[in-house]
Amino acid sequence: MGAVENREPVNDQMRVRKDKIQDLRRLYNSAYANRYERTHNCLIAQALDDGHKPVVLAGRVISIRQFGKLIFGHLQDFHGKMQFAAQQSVLRDKFDPLKRLVDIGDYIGIEGEVFTTKKGEKSINVVKWKFLSKALRPLPEKFHGISDPELRLRRRYLDLVMTPDSMARFKKRSKIIRAIREYLNNNGFYEIDTPILTGKASGAMATPFVTHYNALDMNVYLRIAPETYLKRAIAGGFEKVYEFARSFRNEGVDSSHLPDFTLLEYYVAYWNYEDNMVFTERLIRHVLMEVFNDVRIKYGDTVINFETSWPRISFRDLLLQDTGVDVYECTTKEMVLEDMKKEGIDLSDEIDIEKASRATIMDQLYKKMSRPYLIDPVFVIHHPLDLSPLARRNDENPKVADRFQLVVNGWEIVNAYSELVDPVDQAERFRQQAQAKAEGEIEAMEGETDFVTCMEYGMPPMSGWGMGIDRLVALFTNASSLRDVVLFPLLRPE
RNA sequence: GCGCCAGUAACUCAGUCGGUAGAGUAUCGCCCUUUUAAGGCGAGGGUCGAUGGUUCGAGCCCAUCCUGGCGUACCA
Incomplete structure (x- = not known):
C-alpha cells in the first residue's frame, strides 16, 4: 500500500x-x-x-x-x-x-x-x-492539456481524459489484441496460462528479475519468455496453444524496450516454420483489416504495405549482400572477424569483441548493418544455428535453423521457428550455451533439465512463434515509443 | 552507462544585465440566456526540483545531487 x-x-x-x-x-x-x-x-x-x-x-x-x-x-x-x-x-x-x-x-x-x-x-x-x-x-488547463511527458506517464488517467489521441491509441491496442485473440481462437487455438514465477529463466537470452520465495526459501525468477512451458503443454497433448505472456527482462529501458512487456507466443503441433510464415501473413493482414480496414499503415512519413506476399531472404544472403561477410564460410569467430576487417567493418564500439561469441558478433552485424534497412515486411530466414538454441536444424544445411523473423520498419516483430524436439540435440545445445556462458558470454540461454526430460518423453514436431505486442501496437498506431502504448509504465517513485 | 536539454502557482508558460515573483487557464466574489480557449470588473494562490557556495543581494552565477525528456549503446 x-x-x-x-x-x-x-x-x-x-x-x-x-x-x-x-x-x-x-x-x-x-x-x-x-x-x-x-x-x-x-x-x-x-x-x-x-x-x-x-x-x-x-x-x-x-x-x-x-x-x-x-x-x-x-x-x-x-x-x-x-x-x-x-x-x-x-x-x-x-x-x-x-x-x-x-x-x-x-x-x-x-x-x-x-x-x-x-x-x-x-x-x-x-x-x-x-x-x-x-x-x-x-x-489540467483546457487548451494546452497535459504536455509534460513525465506527467502524462505518471498521471496517465489525466492524459486519457485530456488527450483524445492518447485515448484513441489505447482503444486501438485493445482492438488489436482482441482481433489477434479472435483469429487464433477461430483457428482452433487454446489460450493457456503458464508460470510467471519460475525456478529458471529460460526460453530467451536475457537477464531475469530475481526475487525470493520465503515459503520454499528459494530464489525465483520472473519469466523472460513462456516458451519452454508452452512446449511442455504441446508435449502433454495440446496441439495449438497460445498465451499473451507478460514477460520481464532486467535490462535497459528506452523507447523500444520496457522491463515488462507483452509477448504473445503460440505453438502448433505438426507445423513447420514454413506453415507458420503463411499463417503469420494471414494473421497480420486479418488484424490490419479488422482494426484499420486497410493493409497499409502510416508510420511517421513512411507508408508500410503489408499487402503483397512478403519476401523471404536468408540470414546469410542478407549479411553477404549488406556486409560481404559469408556466415557459411566463416565457421569460427576469428574467421568472421577477419572478414569484417577485410570489409572495413568495426563493431568494437558496440560490443566487447573479446567476450563475444561468433553468434553474438553475427547478431550484431545483422542488427547494425541489415535490419535497420528493412522497412516493408520481410521474412528473414535460416539464422545460424548457434543463434537459435531452441530451433530445429535445417535438413539440407546443418549450419542453419528452420527459423524466420518478421522484420518491419527495422523492428523485429515476430520470431519463430520449427521447434527442436530432439532431446539429445537439445541437451547438447544447452551444454554449448553453458560453455559460452562459462567463457564469459553474457548472452547465453539458461538450460533446463526438466524441459529436456519432457522432451525425452516425446514431443511432436511443431512450430512456435513469438511476437512483441507492444511493438506491434506502436507500429500500428504510429507511436514512437513503447511507453506510448503501455498505460502505466514503470517509473521511478516520485 | 555516456552526451545534450529541462524542472518557476493545480495546468500551460514568461521572467531582460543578479535588485526582493508575473500572465493565461483553473479557483473565489460581482455582472451576463447562444457560448464553445465566451467576455468584463475585482480577489486569493509560490519552499522558483534539493543542498551547499559566490554576493550587500540569487529564480538567474558556480558546485554537487534528485527527477524527467531526447539522442546514443545493450536486451524484444
Whole structure:
C-alpha cells in the first residue's frame, strides 16, 4: 500500500471543492451517487435528431461556460462528448446548485432533449440532472492539456481524459489484441496460462528479475519468455496453444524496450516454420483489416504495405549482400572477424569483441548493418544455428535453423521457428550455451533439465512463434515509443 | 552507462544585465440566456526540483545531487 497519510488539501481549490461536498451532502445526501441509468452515450446522442427525448447521459464535465441564467458545458464519456445547455427558466430551483456546485472534472448525469444551438452544435437541453461524483482536484488547463511527458506517464488517467489521441491509441491496442485473440481462437487455438514465477529463466537470452520465495526459501525468477512451458503443454497433448505472456527482462529501458512487456507466443503441433510464415501473413493482414480496414499503415512519413506476399531472404544472403561477410564460410569467430576487417567493418564500439561469441558478433552485424534497412515486411530466414538454441536444424544445411523473423520498419516483430524436439540435440545445445556462458558470454540461454526430460518423453514436431505486442501496437498506431502504448509504465517513485 | 536539454502557482508558460515573483487557464466574489480557449470588473494562490557556495543581494552565477525528456549503446 502506498502512503495515504496526508490528504490535507494542497491548495485553495481543493479546499473550495471539499466545502462544496458539504453542500452536496446537505442537498442530496452525498456527493458520490450510488448508480445512474443512461439511455445513450455521447457518440450515439450526437447522431440523434432534434427533439429526440428523453436522452440521459452521464460523464465527466470537461468544460463550462456560464452566462448568469444560462450555462453551456461539455460532458465527456468513453465514446465521445456532448454539449449541454442548462437554463434557469427550465431548471428553476435545480439551476443554482448546478451553477454553484459543479466544477470541471466532476461527474454528472443529465436528462433532456436534443436540440441544435444557433452556432450549429448538437446539444442537450437539460431538464433534469444528477450529481454523480465530485473531483477535488481541477483538471489540467483546457487548451494546452497535459504536455509534460513525465506527467502524462505518471498521471496517465489525466492524459486519457485530456488527450483524445492518447485515448484513441489505447482503444486501438485493445482492438488489436482482441482481433489477434479472435483469429487464433477461430483457428482452433487454446489460450493457456503458464508460470510467471519460475525456478529458471529460460526460453530467451536475457537477464531475469530475481526475487525470493520465503515459503520454499528459494530464489525465483520472473519469466523472460513462456516458451519452454508452452512446449511442455504441446508435449502433454495440446496441439495449438497460445498465451499473451507478460514477460520481464532486467535490462535497459528506452523507447523500444520496457522491463515488462507483452509477448504473445503460440505453438502448433505438426507445423513447420514454413506453415507458420503463411499463417503469420494471414494473421497480420486479418488484424490490419479488422482494426484499420486497410493493409497499409502510416508510420511517421513512411507508408508500410503489408499487402503483397512478403519476401523471404536468408540470414546469410542478407549479411553477404549488406556486409560481404559469408556466415557459411566463416565457421569460427576469428574467421568472421577477419572478414569484417577485410570489409572495413568495426563493431568494437558496440560490443566487447573479446567476450563475444561468433553468434553474438553475427547478431550484431545483422542488427547494425541489415535490419535497420528493412522497412516493408520481410521474412528473414535460416539464422545460424548457434543463434537459435531452441530451433530445429535445417535438413539440407546443418549450419542453419528452420527459423524466420518478421522484420518491419527495422523492428523485429515476430520470431519463430520449427521447434527442436530432439532431446539429445537439445541437451547438447544447452551444454554449448553453458560453455559460452562459462567463457564469459553474457548472452547465453539458461538450460533446463526438466524441459529436456519432457522432451525425452516425446514431443511432436511443431512450430512456435513469438511476437512483441507492444511493438506491434506502436507500429500500428504510429507511436514512437513503447511507453506510448503501455498505460502505466514503470517509473521511478516520485 | 555516456552526451545534450529541462524542472518557476493545480495546468500551460514568461521572467531582460543578479535588485526582493508575473500572465493565461483553473479557483473565489460581482455582472451576463447562444457560448464553445465566451467576455468584463475585482480577489486569493509560490519552499522558483534539493543542498551547499559566490554576493550587500540569487529564480538567474558556480558546485554537487534528485527527477524527467531526447539522442546514443545493450536486451524484444
